[in-house]
Amino acid sequence: MTHWFRSYWTEEDTWFHFEVDADGWVTRQVELQGPLEKPIAAASLAEWQAAQAAGTLADYEKVFGATAEVPVHEWDGYEPHDLIVKEFESVWLAARTACQAGARNRSTSGA
Template sequence: MATWIRTYDDESENRSYFELDDEEWALRHIDLQGLPRQPVTAASLAEVIEIRDRGDLAAMAAYERRYGVLAEGAVRGWRETDGAAEITRQEFESTWAAARETLDADRTEETT
């Protein structure tokens, strides 16, 4: 069963959101930067695996430019971290949708 968490870094004012599997590996990862909460990452393990399995390095580079880099390794110890909390699936999904929409719009603006 998945777990959804949010972490907050007071110094940088960055928020990270994770959808974690049973072993606490990131299935999806969102980073919001600074006070405006500007999305800089909204990456999905399923998408990364699909691109990797095709062996398309150009597609992987394009994905990472658009959606950032997925957190690697288990996100263990988050319960003991100040500023970390479990959140609802709905909170994660709404944050995911907003981050993806912003990153997709940013990419569209770059190409026009």
């Protein structure tokens, strides 16, 4: 069963929002950094795997970042705050839009 939660990492001043499958693997992940909660990642495991297979992983990660590489039951030191799917989807859509806009701005500015 899929579930959604968020957790705050103080040392990175970042809220992490996760969609996790029944086996504990992160299928989608959003990272919001700083007091303004700037989206810095909005990655999908399925997209990441497709980009890896296509040889475009570096390009994907530049725009969307990556998901956690180990299942959540292996994590230490996090405090999950449950979300409902609607809450996650709202954050997901906003972060995806921001990441894509940031990538477009970087490509038009030559960065």
